[in-house]
Amino acid sequence: MVKLKDIAKACKSKNAGPFHITLDIMFDNAALFERVRETGVITPALIARLYNVAPASIQFTEYPPALAWKATLPRRIPSGAIGDTDVYGAQQHAPLLDIEIPIDMPR
Template identity: 80%
Template sequence: MTRLKDIAKACKSKNAGPFHVTLDIMFDDEKLFERVRATGVIRPELIAQLYHVPVAQVLFTEYPPALAWKATLPRRIPSGAVGDSDVYGAQQHAPLLDIDVPI
């Protein structure tokens, strides 16, 4: 298996307002993107599992023209609230990095 962090151009996260975070997975090679896409690994159910939220709360977008996937989901703790350790949501992408891709 290949880990996503070894083949994706970027895996990143950022706030989508104070109550949500957006995750981006991007490729810079169309053939590689299509190979990963064909596996069906990157899907809303996986994002829900990785981030411990119901799948119904994952807004998932596959965007082939940009060789990318985007998922928006609720933050466990609102940005800037007591207990929040990532005000900008910029460190929330870590669970994506070790996704096993069977290519």
């Protein structure tokens, strides 16, 4: 078992307008991307659970040519509204980092 933060090239987030966040998970190794993809761990259901949103509210794209996944989901608080602590949405990727992927990696 390995954590996503230890194998992905990047896990990031950003605003997709004032009411949505986009999450990106990217790899720089096609073979590793395929291994992760084959586990079936990264899904809209996982994103929904991590971010406490309805699965139907997530736009989810698996994009093998870019070795990436993208998910767009509603923000809990609109960007810049009272109570918003991340106006750019740049810190919302943190829950992705500890996703456990059931593969073995050489040490």
